Amino acid sequence: MLLLDIEAELSIREQGRKVWCEEAFPVAELAYHLALWLQSPSAGHEDFVLDSMQAEEGLIRIARSNEGWRVGSIFTPGLWTSPVAWEVLVAEIKRFDRAVREGIAGMGIDPAFIPEP
Secondary structure, eight states: OHHHHOOEEEEEEETTEEEEEEEEEOHHHHHHHHHHHHHSTTTTTSOEEOOOSSSOTTSSEEEEETTEEEEEOTTSTTOBOOOBOHHHHHHHHHHHHHHHHHHHHHTTOOGGGSOOO
16 A cells, blocks of 8 residues: 555654654655544544554544643653644644655655645
8 A cells, every 4th residue: 555655754853852753654644644634524623643554553643732732652652742723733734744745746656645634
């Protein structure tokens, strides 16, 4: 499956502090699932948990708190990004999506298999 075969380093960082990092992460699959999450009626109301065919469920989590949305991983349960507003989170997800699409297109593959976020 093409979603699983496109890998790159993925890091969750905040102000120079590494929250989590994986060298060979299925970035196309993450972009795909994030786009579906943003399109769903529950977007902005329910947490996101990556349910990957290649990695453990919760490898990437986006959780809502009283202060805003935070990103983390089950592998670093005590480390989360600082809370941000929904609009900031969506902007970062769209930036990630653009980077993944550009990388895929650079490999000569049409990124149309990833829904628009």
